[in-house]
Amino acid sequence: DVKVTQSSRYLVKRTGEKVFLECVQDMDHENMFWYRQDPGLGLRLIYFSYDVKMKEKGDIPEGYSVSREKKERFSLILESASTNQTSMYLCASRAPGLAGGEQYFGPGTRLTVT
């Protein structure tokens, strides 16, 4: 059974803290993604990675960085958390295929920055 797991379901952090969100997939997928989801805005792509140590900016990368040291793990880093980064964060990995195969999402991390 396909699985994408995220390190925390709920997280509360203070403004200015460094925050790490971890994502692990067990499908040997090369492509992994980080999105944030906000009411009325839908899912927006923050960063994606198509291979180990490779990363590409998505639509809203400001205030975020990522790390992909191993194929199965993709981390999202908030260098200095701010209240406008309070959101639902979703990790996904994608099967290979022309223009993208099936995409599998993790359960999400609800981050609150106070």
Place this chain on the structure above:
Amino acid sequence: KNQVEQSPQSLIILEGKNCTLQCNYTVSPFSNLRWYKQDTGRGPVSLTIMTFSENTKSNGRYTATLDADTKQSSLHITASQLSDSASYICVVSANPGTALIFGKGTTLSVSS
């Protein structure tokens, strides 16, 4: 600009009734279209994925249609159940490239 528009934004129906959700897109060139179901507080789960040559695809009580000429898709839910209450997201993939274009979703509430 590549866009995916969904309607209605929200919908309330009685248990046992059918409903249809709409998705219009302006993505070009087109590769495939996906429908996802997202329960509250959970990650999206794939329902269907359709390529250019496919007009319809079913997954149990869910049937998706695609008209690539008019750039429209619909998701039809038959004999709705309380567990169908969720957000339904239409996602289009452009070719080439790996970026997915997401609609903002339709929130469906099924009441007894």
